Amino acid sequence: MSENGVLCGTFFMNGDVACAEGAISAGCRFFAGYPITPATEVAERMSERLPYVGGVYVQMEDEIASMNAVLGASWTGRKAMTATSGPGFSLMMENLGLGVMLETPCVLANVQRAGPSTGLPTLVGQGDMMQARWGSHGSYEIIALVPSSPQEMFDLTITAFNLSERYRVPVLMMSDEAVGHMSEKVVIPQIAPEELVNRRRPHGGQEQYLPYKPDEDLIPPMAIVGEGYRFHVTGLTHDERGYPAMTAEAQDQLVRRLADKIRLNKKDIIRYEEVEVEDAEVIVCAYGISARIARLAVRQARAEGMRAGLLQLITVWPFAEDRIRELAQQVKAFVVPEINYGQIVLEVERCAAGKANTLLVAHMGGSVHDPQTILQAIKEAVR
Amino acid sequence: MGIKEIRIAGFGGQGVVLSGQIVGQAASIYDDGFSTLTQNYGPEARGGSCTTEVVISDEPIGYPYVQNPGVLIILSQEAYDKYRNGLSSEALMIIDPDMVKPDPSQTPAPLAIPATRMARELGRVVVANIITLGFLVAVSDIVSPEALKNSVLTSVPKGTEEFNAKAFETGYSYGLEQGKRSEVPDG
Amino acid sequence: MTSTTKVEERTLDSLLRLDRLPHIWCPGCGIGPAVGCFIRAVEDSGLNPDKIALVSGIGCTGRVAGYVKLDSFHTTHGRALPFATGLNLGNPDLNVVVFSGDGDLLAIGGNHLIHAARRNMDMTIICLNNFNYGMTGGQMGPTTPLDARSNTSPYGNIEYPFNVPYLVAASGATYVARWTVLHARQLEWSIAEAMIKPGFSFIEVLGPCPTLYGRMNKQPKGMDTMHHYQEKSVVKNGADPKDVGITAEGPIVVGKFVDIERPTFWEQCKLVIDRAQAKKNE
Numbered sequence: 001m002s003e004n005g006v007l008c009g010t011f012f013m014n015g016d017v018a019c020a021e022g023a024i025s026a027g028c029r030f031f032a033g034y035p036i037t038p039a040t041e042v043a044e045r046m047s048e049r050l051p052y053v054g055g056v057y058v059q060m061e062d063e064i065a066s067m068n069a070v071l072g073a074s075w076t077g078r079k080a081m082t083a084t085s086g087p088g089f090s091l092m093m094e095n096l097g098l099g100v101m102l103e104t105p106c107v108l109a110n111v112q113r114a115g116p117s118t119g120l121p122t123l124v125g126q127g128d129m130m131q132a133r134w135g136s137h138g139s140y141e142i143i144a145l146v147p148s149s150p151q152e153m154f155d156l157t158i159t160a161f162n163l164s165e166r167y168r169v170p171v172l173m174m175s176d177e178a179v180g181h182m183s184e185k186v187v188i189p190q191i192a193p194e195e196l197v198n199r200r201r202p203h204g205g206q207e208q209y210l211p212y213k214p215d216e217d218l219i220p221p222m223a224i225v226g227e228g229y230r231f232h233v234t235g236l237t238h239d240e241r242g243y244p245a246m247t248a249e250a251q252d253q254l255v256r257r258l259a260d261k262i263r264l265n266k267k268d269i270i271r272y273e274e275v276e277v278e279d280a281e282v283i284v285c286a287y288g289i290s291a292r293i294a295r296l297a298v299r300q301a302r303a304e305g306m307r308a309g310l311l312q313l314i315t316v317w318p319f320a321e322d323r324i325r326e327l328a329q330q331v332k333a334f335v336v337p338e339i340n341y342g343q344i345v346l347e348v349e350r351c352a353a354g355k356a357n358t359l360l361v362a363h364m365g366g367s368v369h370d371p372q373t374i375l376q377a378i379k380e381a382v383r
Numbered sequence: 384m385g386i387k388e389i390r391i392a393g394f395g396g397q398g399v400v401l402s403g404q405i406v407g408q409a410a411s412i413y414d415d416g417f418s419t420l421t422q423n424y425g426p427e428a429r430g431g432s433c434t435t436e437v438v439i440s441d442e443p444i445g446y447p448y449v450q451n452p453g454v455l456i457i458l459s460q461e462a463y464d465k466y467r468n469g470l471s472s473e474a475l476m477i478i479d480p481d482m483v484k485p486d487p488s489q490t491p492a493p494l495a496i497p498a499t500r501m502a503r504e505l506g507r508v509v510v511a512n513i514i515t516l517g518f519l520v521a522v523s524d525i526v527s528p529e530a531l532k533n534s535v536l537t538s539v540p541k542g543t544e545e546f547n548a549k550a551f552e553t554g555y556s557y558g559l560e561q562g563k564r565s566e567v568p569d570g
Numbered sequence: 571m572t573s574t575t576k577v578e579e580r581t582l583d584s585l586l587r588l589d590r591l592p593h594i595w596c597p598g599c600g601i602g603p604a605v606g607c608f609i610r611a612v613e614d615s616g617l618n619p620d621k622i623a624l625v626s627g628i629g630c631t632g633r634v635a636g637y638v639k640l641d642s643f644h645t646t647h648g649r650a651l652p653f654a655t656g657l658n659l660g661n662p663d664l665n666v667v668v669f670s671g672d673g674d675l676l677a678i679g680g681n682h683l684i685h686a687a688r689r690n691m692d693m694t695i696i697c698l699n700n701f702n703y704g705m706t707g708g709q710m711g712p713t714t715p716l717d718a719r720s721n722t723s724p725y726g727n728i729e730y731p732f733n734v735p736y737l738v739a740a741s742g743a744t745y746v747a748r749w750t751v752l753h754a755r756q757l758e759w760s761i762a763e764a765m766i767k768p769g770f771s772f773i774e775v776l777g778p779c780p781t782l783y784g785r786m787n788k789q790p791k792g793m794d795t796m797h798h799y800q801e802k803s804v805v806k807n808g809a810d811p812k813d814v815g816i817t818a819e820g821p822i823v824v825g826k827f828v829d830i831e832r833p834t835f836w837e838q839c840k841l842v843i844d845r846a847q848a849k850k851n852e
Contacts, residue, residue: 014420032656058655068646072652076660181421184417185411230620232642233642234635292446371446
């Protein structure tokens, strides 16, 4: 452990704990949450670690309150996060939208379990992928990352904070029970300050400051509360002053900018990993725990002489549509294994646009795919 | 080396999960390989039965769950009855004979270490799991004895290292007396 | 040569967003007078306005955040309190005020209210109670008196309302008062006192809603409700909160009911930080 209480070294820890440590390393100093399986270990770790590094942990009365407390804390200049699972994720949706509207940096980790409703609280699912994209009302863009190991839980939590601070948008960590609860080796490096992104601060005087006047990259600098800016922010459609503006024109300007600041920067945001795609005629497109299983199936397919590759999505939102469009020119088919009854496959199909087939390998949750079922799908796709 | 799989099962309070963590940490940090630990969760994990599983490999692990365990440490009759069937004939089973009455027809017969009794004789029953782990690395090559011992020492509460080291040695010596250190079959 | 005329800026104006006036509230509405009392209270309190954060939820009173020249947050329905909790814990040096309506704080936000009071969050809550949902057009809510008419209780309200001071006192608030907007001076001083006092301070403010609740309950003008307050209100400082429930007929007991000391949530947080730091230095 380094002097300031931030961990450093090699550890054997579970994904939830690694997520908490990633947050600490990223500079997160506020956590508000509510116990829920299988995300509770994130809160437990934060309750122990945050006071150690001078931060604040608060256990709220529900997930609605947790999400709001995180937004409030972010406006004081702290990096803030919460962690939950399906039912709590549903409760957070309205105020995730407030976070988008107020352009409030924060991180929300969803350790997915199998739903709908209470479902299988202790067992894995990936059924919240579309909810992550569309769960709050209105038209907006969001950033969502998907870790597939405790190491990625650590690494991507830092990435999540960085993207959130950079783009002033809540960032979702769409983990799952398998990754959250498994323990593996996690290497925690010393994070240099320059590796951490902090929100852009106002560059004019207090009198001239307009809370929602964007810079050229469409992102407005952010004042924090208590510094004399005397700003106003509202969940209502607003103008550059932050004042309510109840017109179609103001709506057009604001909603476009909120989406475009993500859309126009997607090259900077989108992350994926490719394995043997160069000559592939079938590509398995997978994310999270399913990508690990898919990797085994792809390796087996290669061993059996099939030209298979893997596209592991690390950001699911914004979606890697350009890359999939490109690959669709090359491959016969995409195989999409996911622990739901077909969500991301719809996006793959949209981008493939008839140029390549798409095959869903659905698993309803409670366990992970058998690599053989993915291999079977690859075989079918090659045919 | 292929994939080695170990399942440790008993009931809450026996240090089952800690044992798994010690093995997993030994493999991935002190033996510099890879390991993935999973465990059962939920109401059934509160004081009742408790299982933890570790997959060990010399390359990154894809499938995280145990499918065909090469080693089982079984610490309760309930766990024995649950995991007895479907085992490969090469699988090595370790039991505490004071906790488990094995089926006499089981072949090969499980290896027995009365770890709870030995721990009580040492003065603290909580180290039974550490004795068992000492035994484990004497009778199998799942992880190296050095790695396991290091992992024990960094996993136990501060101030108890010496006592736990003694517990480890106790189990290890008892294991060496059992004869050959066998190779764990691939999962 | 140009000449400039210097206009003295009135202090109170400096706490209002004059560029947003006129406001949206109806003639005779009680929210404006309550905001006036709040603004004067900020002045009275001697607190630095730069360090005051005001949070509102949704509804007519929810619009207060948009008219005060402070760092101000217009959040979602019912969620002003947890948002304010984040502000308070993120920067404990702030003076956090929640200014919102009865429906926002007591119905959709009711759970947050009792828990914020239980934790003794260091903040001041100004709850404008006009006995109905105004922004959506006059529906009954958790403070609507029994038998009162509203657009969703056209045959008379059959629900028993909350006795609000009793609820928040029982939940753990360390300062509880009730005034009507007719009691402008007392309200102003009470708000100032509440803002200076550490811990969870709650002030229920009764204000007219002539357009909706008043019209449906024989008080069609703001002044009618003010007369009602004048006739029915009784000042009883130190009254037991359990005895201050409101009925349509009155009386309306007003005054300061609770003023006690208890460690705030932040003070408790500091204990935790100290314990963790001690462990670190071991």
